[in-house]
Amino acid sequence: MVTINDIARQAGVAKSTVSRYLNNGSVSSATRKKLDEIVKETGYTPNTFARSLKAAKTNMIGVIIPRLNSASTNEVLSGIDQKARENGYDLIITNSNQNMQRELGNIQTLIKQKVEGIILLAREITESHRKLINDANIPFLVLGQKAEAIHSMAYADYEAGYTIGRYAVELGHRDFLFFGVSEQDKAVGSERKNGFLDSLENVTETNVTIIETSFSKRIAYQDALTSLPKSTASYVVCATDNIAIAVLKAAVELEYSIPEKFSISGFGGYEETDYVQPTITTMSYPYKEMGIQAVENLTKLLEGTDIPYETLLPNELIVKNSTIRKKKV
Known part of the structure; x- marks a missing residue:
């Protein structure tokens, strides 16, 4: 039996893109045409009950942070909050407190809350993460770490x-x-x-x-x-x-x-x-810029626009008073 994963793999798009297509969501005309052809060729028939469960939009984005007492996390959250409001999304923010099991539980909780997509400020991506992300069937964006075959944004x-x-x-x-x-x-x-x-x-x-x-x-x-x-x-x-x-x-x-x-x-x-x-x-x-761009990228995924799997943000050396040339002996 042909599954949504098979359709996504054959089309070379994310599973969430196929889901939006099947639910008459926003996807590009080129992608829609490609999926029309594949669905026709394979004879794929979607589960109408599952589609009905996905039909209602919540306009909520889930955000998972690694800890509360982090200046960099707060800056990223500031950018996420700013851009989410501009784009008409509300946020559900959860804290993993640098505990992997708690982090995995937060992913499951946000999925149950029917968020439109999830932004994870990650320490690492394990096979357990990958299984949850793959099964979630919603756009997922990892921040701070590179993650193969998962949309991610990282610093250089x-x-x-x-x-x-x-x-x-x-x-x-x-x-x-x-x-x-x-x-x-x-x-x-x-x-x-x-x-x-x-x-x-x-x-x-x-x-x-x-x-x-x-x-x-x-x-x-x-x-x-x-x-x-x-x-x-x-x-x-x-x-x-x-x-x-x-x-x-x-x-x-x-x-x-x-x-x-x-x-x-x-x-x-x-x-x-x-x-x-x-x-x-x-x-x-550029922590705040990371947050702003994260919501921009997630919004593109929600609208069915393909983006690179990896986005790398630059950094800059700021020389202050704590470093000097070593004196010759």
């Missing part, structure tokens, strides 16, 4: 790590301490670190010590108090601005003069980096 995290590394090398630094997070978060924990390490590949006499810490400023601060006295690094790279702020606090308490003792940089472009002393060099990310 590898490139950001590479840029920081090249910047530090150009300042004459060769001895580094890298405060990272678990590689379970592929963008922050893996891509930023790998970009940084690859930037040093052809640089002689470099030394890198990697410390795995947490997104929590409290834990990062404690790890820095332990690690900094043992380090000879002249440059400390922090996987997030919050970690950089925590490391700076530890350095001050250890009575280190920054950046004379060592340079510090982070990732994020958080406003808080301007309100510490010294101000912190950072890779700035």
